[in-house]
Amino acid sequence: MIKTSYVSKTIAELKPSGIRRFFDLAANLEGVVSLGVGEPDFVTSWAVREAAINSLEEGYTSYTANAGLFELRSEISWYMEKQFHVSYRPDDQIIVTVGASQALDIALRTILNPGEEVIVVEPCFVAYAPLVTMAGGIPVTVQTSKEEDFKLTPQQLEAAITPKTKAVLICSPNNPTGTQLGQEELVMLADIVKKHDLLVISDEIYAELAYDEEFTSFAAVDGMLERTIVINGFSKGFAMTGWRLGFVCAPKEISEAMLKLHQYAMMCAPTVAQHAALEALKNGMQDVEEMRRSYRRRRNYIVKSFNEMGLDCHNPGGAFYAFPSIERTGMTSMEFAEKLLTEELVAVVPGDVFGESGEGHIRCSYASSMEQLQEALRRMERFMKNHCQ
Template sequence: MNIQDKLSPTAKEIPPSGIRKFFDLVVATEGVISLGVGEPDFITPWHIRESSIHSLEKGITSYTSNAGLLELREEISKYLETGFSLKYSPQNELMVTVGASEAIDIALRALVSSGDEVLVVEPAYVSYSPCVILAGGTPVSVPTFQKDDFKLMPDALESKITAKTKAIIMCFPNNPTGAIMEKEDLEKIAKIIDKHDLIVISDEVYAELTYGKRHVSIASLPGMKDRTINIGGLSKSFAMTGWRIGYVAAHPEIIGAMLKIHQYTILCAPIMGQVAALEAMKNGHNEMKKMIEQYDQRRRLIVKGFQEMGLSCHTPKGAFYAFPSIQATGYDDHVFAEELLKETKVAVVPGSVFGEGGKGFIRCSYATSYSKISEALERIEKFVTPRLNGTCDKVI
């Protein structure tokens, strides 16, 4: 039997995650400093872990409502209103998902039909386009550029819209660039979205991680709430990646459609994670603020380091990624990342795994300790300097 003949053509054609490829290389290489995977180096605060442990000791191990614990949805509702001026009913406009990743997947499956086009603002998180394809749609890249601080520009958006366009998926603060969209930027985009009657899938999982500017959700703009699927989670802000708790806020009819898919594929998010999320939402904000302060210090260090060694690097205003250009070295970004890992044991992610607009860049996560970032920058500078000075053979 030829197993390949039994597999779905779609599943065979979708490439594996470029991020995970480098994660696997890191695991297989001893002594590596990883700036690759976007995961906080902080441990989930003790009181959050303890709440889940205590719930297990009390035997709270059952299913929850498909939409998630009502008390958690109520807390998320308060959080969105207090933090981002967003009002959602916990009864029918909010649901708890298995991470933001599940929310993205089922949002697309609830919206997309065969032949529909979905605009993907790039550079973008690696799952967006594959999830569009798995939903039966066609992803269409909308590029952003370093000269614009990687913001989505109105002309770039307008030029990609066709009669087949149904939705746009975007992430601000952005993974991988660290770009943010301010209110005046979003207002220009909202006019185009409204004009063409599009749905926005807004991945705001990094909403809390901004530096000097408060995050503004496109859903908070006039007329945008009903056409926005707002996705968030606790992985990044509360250092809860392994707990796999996300949430989605949207119009009741959209939530209803997503909930049906969620019922048949997931049933509900794990109750232990939901209990921990509830504690985080209620009492975890001080620890979150302390983590953000640490990220800000690391952000300044890594950007200064890249700029001083001669690599162009815009200053990220959100998330926990720097996105320096390595074009001056003459290297392809994949080759650069592979050679860097081989020679210096520093792991970064090639920018092109995040779409065409990422070519010639590398993504470097500063969600690791200050000392490790300092050491990584020293190693990278030793690798980069001879290539910038022309004293090392360049591999294109």
């Protein structure tokens, strides 16, 4: 018998992912239509897969440089300049990581001293607060509201800052709400960040999935390049979730410090995946555009359907999630999701797993085929009629 005292107190006190717990329930049921998994339903394009196969046939099976293939970092540098108008040097400001999750981890562990605070904007990806905690920091959550379309206001940011605040962790377009911050909104937040001499960790993994206005990187805001750590990767926009490849761009001083962590913890990202990503950046943007158009059609359909059935839903500007309110049912988010699953075999994610401000909502991914979306929405409409007469 292993003693519980052998486990770190920090890890022992972490809550398991609410998303995984819920989908363990769904996995045991037949005929479930899932709107839960945050993963593209597209297969990685053939050209990208072929590049990976060719790299194996040519014998590229050794480690790369710790920071990643220089050719890939150069391509990322060009991509960031062309797509988002921010300039990073491939030799000392870009690190290729094992997914965006590892990029987040090393960014937080690099900048935080024990007890320093990171402002985390909720609702948010379930890993943010735990990653801050595991890095020795203290997550300070700021709860956004549906009345503000789940956008962080300058007043909220200012009120959350203390002498211990080190950084703000923000995601736009957002998981789970799909909310995208526009350039003017970022400028107002940046003024406060600069006033208090803070860092920003900007999770931009959904940057390619912006539908109604051009995406603006936080690093592109005047005066923010030198105080922003940009997290990005290939999972969402390029449909490469299983390849586990991300990247982080940061000022030289921070990037070189992150590289030390990366060297000891990971050595380098998978070589095959790096060759695949190189092809994706060089020749895959047409595939990205086709996926974006498809997601936009699905978004329009699912949001319209939710509002018509009485589930008030704001129009998400990006990512592939809708975040409708279920408050009129009188159920909690967990009750709604569990009843919907057992009665109609539709899997969605309870909003409260993304933070307290997510209560009263559910997250529904529209990264599913139109046929699946139509079937799920038929079942949900029937569910609403049964419970909201």
